[in-house]
Amino acid sequence: MFKRLGFFAGIIALIVVAVACAPAQPTAPAAAPKPAEAKSIGPVTLELGGWTYDNAKVMQNLQKYQEWAAKGTPAIDVKVTMSDSGYGDFDTFVTTRYAGGKSFDVLYSSDHWLAKWAAAGWVVPLEDHFPEAKKYAADITPFALQAMTYKGKQYGLPYYADTMFFVYNKKMLADAGIAVPPTTWAEVTQQALTIKNKGLSQTPVLIGFKAGSWFEEDLFAMFYSEGGKLFDDKNAAVFETDKGPIFDTIEWVAKSINDDKIMPPKVMDMTAVDVQQAFKNGDAAFVIVPGYMMKEFNTPGVSKIAGQAAVSMMPGKTHNTNGFTRMYLLGKGAVADDAKKVASLKLIEFFGGKTTVDGVSSYHIAKRWSIENGLGFAFPSLWSDPAVDKAFSAMADTNVMKSQQALAFSKQGMTAPWFAEWISSVRSETQKAMLRQAKTADVLNGLKTLWTSLAK
Amino acid sequence: MTLTFEQRHHRNTTAFAYRILLPSLAFVLIFIGYPLVYSIWISFQDFKYGVPTGNVIWFRNFLDILTSSTVAPQFYNSLLVTLKFTVVAVAAVVIISLGIALIINERFRGNDLLKLALLLPYAIPGPVNAVMWNWIYDPTFGVLNGLLYQVGFIKEYFTITGNPDLALWGIAFAYIWKFVPYSTFLFVAGLSTIPQSVYEAAQMDCAGTWRIFRKVTLPLLMPVLQMVLVIQTIFALLMHFGLVFVLTRGGPGNATSTLAWLIYNESFTFTQFGRGAAMAIMLSLIMIVFIYLYLVVLNPEKRSARTQGA
Amino acid sequence: MLANTISGRRWRKQLLTLVATALILIYILAPICWAIVSSFQKESALEDRPPHFFPTAEIFTLSHYKFIFTGQIDKEATTMIQAQYTMxxxxxxxxxxxxxxxxxxxxxxxxxxxxxxxxxxxxxxxxxxxxxxxxxxxxxxxxxxxxxxxxxxxxxxxxxxxxxxxxxxxxxxxxxxxxxxxxxxxxxxxxxxxxxxxxxxxxxxxxxxxxxxxxxxxxxxxxxxxxxxxxxxxxxxxxxxxxxxxxxxxxxxxxxxxxxxxxxxxxxxxxxxxxxxxxxxxxxxxxxxxxxxxxxxxxx
CATH class of the missing domain: 1.10.3720.10 (MetI-like)
Known part of the structure; x- marks a missing residue:
């Protein structure tokens, strides 16, 4: 037995030695500082920080960028490496890196992280280094532009921008004898009760309220649909706490879960992704989901209700909705080095802007994401692109989509660096109100006080 | 190499011992000592929006956590949730694993199968465990709902992790499942050293099973029990993080917002690094209190006598 | 008489041990078994209610494992399914x-x-x-x-x-x-x-x-x-x-x-x-x- 142990110990010791002696990974060659007027730039290595989503496509896009940059003026010899983490971890991933004093050259961001990262100085205003960014402003949906702006400066170009839609199941409504989808939340209740009473669905309404970033996308969409206003332009909390649209919305959810039972308590454990899976399984009549999910709803073989999912204007007094934006930002590390800076700006423009590839000028990457993955875009001009129109017409009524998008706002208050801390309490406290563990008015009062004290 | 062990042993044991300990000490000092001191330093600093303001505020972060109107309620809530979870999880793990260990100790056929099966939950990595239970608890397609529905226990699919009264226990159940084997092995080890003759003597006195357990097994098992309690408490206070992260994200409401989750949020979501570090230090202090209680309350004299005898 | 009760007691004890062992085995193994069974089912089957406790021929698939080991997706899979196979x-x-x-x-x-x-x-x-x-x-x-x-x-x-x-x-x-x-x-x-x-x-x-x-x-x-x-x-x-x-x-x-x-x-x-x-x-x-x-x- 002693021999055998010695054998294992030997193997293990060998591995240790191997690991310890393994040559260090070749580090990125330091970009030689070049004079600005040089005809070619590089070699440069950039690091793109992003969350994992269809990485195969991202890699192809990066490859295209490298080829494009090599042919540009000035020609840039650039190589991009991508560091990624899961979306849920991405905030941590970025925070650790910057708190530890390192940076990305270019990074993805979601609208609700921008203020926090910009206030910490981890990302720098794009327009300061790339005045051309401003020229895109005219072509970007207002809510997306707003989402990319912090303290009056534009920080990024859009990766994609999508809108929260009210989606219903056509067949279920027809079977219940309902001709027109609801236009107010009271009608939603009414129709949902009809559907439930006819046994067509036990859970007619599904809106995901699991703690997490989908929570506020859903909740804000409902606030806005009733004309709710949370903060003014100076980020002062202006919402009423005992009546008004915000109060009514939360009360409506509480009533739907506890009294009308048109929404199951399990929505507290569902994100928009869980709602998506239940809806395409034919579980619900009405859901609130981001637009890109329409593609999956109406794809046969993936969805049991293919062809039955339709978008409708958000019910409520004003039919407004919430739009969210994912963007490319310029990391503070990239501006320290001229070559890196130029290459990073080109990368942001190639991914988020309009470029000429093979003689065709277009928002190539944004267009690709919309056509192939159904992701929404921040450039309304893309609607006139036949390929985009064809792809979107296959998944939903594009007229409704356009009208709804025009009524979208970005999340108010998001431009405050303390938003992350506040919204975390919004999730937990609002959930309590929805489950009737706390009074809505008390919750809203508490949240208002919290906002004021965080703002100090 | 010219000195014999004996000589070395007598001449300078201390120097020799430290030479042996040097590599281990180096690892611990570099990778834990330095970051620990650094994190204490962080806890004394003031941060605004992720950047230190340069002000050293000493214990203000600690004071804020305990008294300020924005943080303190969350902290106390998390403290309560954490204590509830820890007490239940540790008690359940100890009782279940002791039960299984007693069965294994019966030395019947199938005993080996049980030991082998116990290796499985132990071998499942934490995040995999969280993903697995998330899928089991799923309120729309989950197998737990499916099974209960098939058997007729429930009429409608229900949610565990979305129900504020159940969520923490759902997490506890998944946690207990993974951590029972670890303690079971420790108990089996402890039981195996109790001589069979002790039991036989007790049976001669016609003592019942429960009486034998209480009067013979438990006292002899005390050192192992202490060890299990210490390890399990440390684990229960920290290792549930992955489950909260995947299953509930602290919700619904604040029902599963444990201290570990709150620390993660303070540091990484709110970028309040000073407060996060201060809370982490407080969590460590809580552990020390627990461990002190175990070591002192559970028969200190007996324990020291035993270790000396060994 | 005494011997009888002792053997009776022992028999009972053995039965109890056996039942307990069976219960423990189920408790330990069931979650793992479900993970394994799920991994061999088609995506659509996983969204059926009630769930399939045993993979039958029409819902059985190796495509999940095939993707993990080779990175290949079945040719007949739709683009949406392909998108679900994240890299x-x-x-x-x-x-x-x-x-x-x-x-x-x-x-x-x-x-x-x-x-x-x-x-x-x-x-x-x-x-x-x-x-x-x-x-x-x-x-x-x-x-x-x-x-x-x-x-x-x-x-x-x-x-x-x-x-x-x-x-x-x-x-x-x-x-x-x-x-x-x-x-x-x-x-x-x-x-x-x-x-x-x-x-x-x-x-x-x-x-x-x-x-x-x-x-x-x-x-x-x-x-x-x-x-x-x-x-x-x-x-x-x-x-x-x-x-x-x-x-x-x-x-x-x-x-x-x-x-x-x-x-x-x-x-x-x-x-x-x-x-x-x-x-x-x-x-x-x-x-x-x-x-x-x-x-x-x-x-x-």
Whole structure:
């Protein structure tokens, strides 16, 4: 037995030695500082920080960028490496890196992280280094532009921008004898009760309220649909706490879960992704989901209700909705080095802007994401692109989509660096109100006080 | 190499011992000592929006956590949730694993199968465990709902992790499942050293099973029990993080917002690094209190006598 | 009469033991079985109610595993299904390899350094002995999350970010105290006379260790090795923030990322879970004798 142990110990010791002696990974060659007027730039290595989503496509896009940059003026010899983490971890991933004093050259961001990262100085205003960014402003949906702006400066170009839609199941409504989808939340209740009473669905309404970033996308969409206003332009909390649209919305959810039972308590454990899976399984009549999910709803073989999912204007007094934006930002590390800076700006423009590839000028990457993955875009001009129109017409009524998008706002208050801390309490406290563990008015009062004290 | 062990042993044991300990000490000092001191330093600093303001505020972060109107309620809530979870999880793990260990100790056929099966939950990595239970608890397609529905226990699919009264226990159940084997092995080890003759003597006195357990097994098992309690408490206070992260994200409401989750949020979501570090230090202090209680309350004299005898 | 009741009692006891064993087995195995069964089902079947407890021919598929091992998706799969096969699925194998390499190195370091250290604490009375020992133990009380950022800064200074070596160092530091603790306890249970006899025979320190101490302490050493290996294979918090590419990402990071993926295939997640727990489970089954003997060794 002693021999055998010695054998294992030997193997293990060998591995240790191997690991310890393994040559260090070749580090990125330091970009030689070049004079600005040089005809070619590089070699440069950039690091793109992003969350994992269809990485195969991202890699192809990066490859295209490298080829494009090599042919540009000035020609840039650039190589991009991508560091990624899961979306849920991405905030941590970025925070650790910057708190530890390192940076990305270019990074993805979601609208609700921008203020926090910009206030910490981890990302720098794009327009300061790339005045051309401003020229895109005219072509970007207002809510997306707003989402990319912090303290009056534009920080990024859009990766994609999508809108929260009210989606219903056509067949279920027809079977219940309902001709027109609801236009107010009271009608939603009414129709949902009809559907439930006819046994067509036990859970007619599904809106995901699991703690997490989908929570506020859903909740804000409902606030806005009733004309709710949370903060003014100076980020002062202006919402009423005992009546008004915000109060009514939360009360409506509480009533739907506890009294009308048109929404199951399990929505507290569902994100928009869980709602998506239940809806395409034919579980619900009405859901609130981001637009890109329409593609999956109406794809046969993936969805049991293919062809039955339709978008409708958000019910409520004003039919407004919430739009969210994912963007490319310029990391503070990239501006320290001229070559890196130029290459990073080109990368942001190639991914988020309009470029000429093979003689065709277009928002190539944004267009690709919309056509192939159904992701929404921040450039309304893309609607006139036949390929985009064809792809979107296959998944939903594009007229409704356009009208709804025009009524979208970005999340108010998001431009405050303390938003992350506040919204975390919004999730937990609002959930309590929805489950009737706390009074809505008390919750809203508490949240208002919290906002004021965080703002100090 | 010219000195014999004996000589070395007598001449300078201390120097020799430290030479042996040097590599281990180096690892611990570099990778834990330095970051620990650094994190204490962080806890004394003031941060605004992720950047230190340069002000050293000493214990203000600690004071804020305990008294300020924005943080303190969350902290106390998390403290309560954490204590509830820890007490239940540790008690359940100890009782279940002791039960299984007693069965294994019966030395019947199938005993080996049980030991082998116990290796499985132990071998499942934490995040995999969280993903697995998330899928089991799923309120729309989950197998737990499916099974209960098939058997007729429930009429409608229900949610565990979305129900504020159940969520923490759902997490506890998944946690207990993974951590029972670890303690079971420790108990089996402890039981195996109790001589069979002790039991036989007790049976001669016609003592019942429960009486034998209480009067013979438990006292002899005390050192192992202490060890299990210490390890399990440390684990229960920290290792549930992955489950909260995947299953509930602290919700619904604040029902599963444990201290570990709150620390993660303070540091990484709110970028309040000073407060996060201060809370982490407080969590460590809580552990020390627990461990002190175990070591002192559970028969200190007996324990020291035993270790000396060994 | 007396014999009768005793045998009756024994029979009852055996039945009870058997029933209890069966219940425990179900409790332990059911969740794992469900993960395995799910991993062989088609995506659409996983969204059926009630769930399929046994994969029948029409819902059976190997495509999840095929994707993990080869990165290929069935040709007939629609683009939407293809999108559900997020690329992280193909990172599972490199992640497992990283995890295993790291865990083995950590185990080796633990044995190489922790074993003599545990032995020293058990056998020598030296200046500061109990203080240093307590110092080691106290490090176990540190929430990983609280030292992640200092750790990041430390690694960055030595240019060790996103390397396996960094994780090996950290995990060794985390596991060594525990290894030392259990080995110390184990050595204390071995009579010192054997070592003294070896020394009488003129054996030096290394020879005594190799010839006497290690063979005698074998079960304890195996147990310590298992604990260290599993702790390293399991770790998530450090791995998730200190790694950024497949160069060092471990399986825990990959599967956590996969599970959070936007509408990732459930079957794929289940298959990934199975693949991730397979290596330690296989190791455990392969070396079950040693493992069970090691794990059921008395330390305290």
């Amino acid at each position: 992280s699925g193909t990172y599972i194998l490199p992640g497992i390899v990283n995890s295993i390499v790291i865990a083995l190195a950590v185990t080796a370091i633990n044995l190489l350094f922790g074993l003599p250290a545990g032995h020293a604490f058990a056998r020598y009375q030296f200046w500061g002995s109990s203080q240093v020992f307590m110092g080691f133990l106290v490090t176990r009380l540190l929430p990983a999350i609280s030292i992640v950022i200092p750790m990041y800064i430390l690694l960055q200074q030595f240019d060790l970010l996103d390397t396996k070596r960094a994780l090996v160092g950290i995990y060794s530091a985390i596991t060594l105290p525990f290894t030392i603790w259990i080995l110390k306890a184990y050595f204390q249970n071995i009579p010192v006379e054997y070592e003294e006899a070896a020394r009488m025979d003129g054996c030096g320190y290394l020879r005594t260790m190799w010839r006497v101490v290690i063979p005698l302490a074998r079960p304890g050493i195996i147990a310590a090795a298992i604990f260290a290996f599993m702790a390293a294979y399991d770790e998530f918090v450090f791995a998730t923030v200190l790694t950024s590419s497949l160069n060092s990402k471990t399986q825990t990071v990959i599967i956590a990322g996969l599970a959070q993926g936007l509408s990732a295939s459930r079957g794929l997640i289940a298959a990934a879970a199975v693949v991730c727990f397979l290596p330690p489970v296989l190791l455990a089954i392969l070396f079950r004798k040693q493992v069970v003997q090691g794990l059921t060794t008395r330390f305290a």
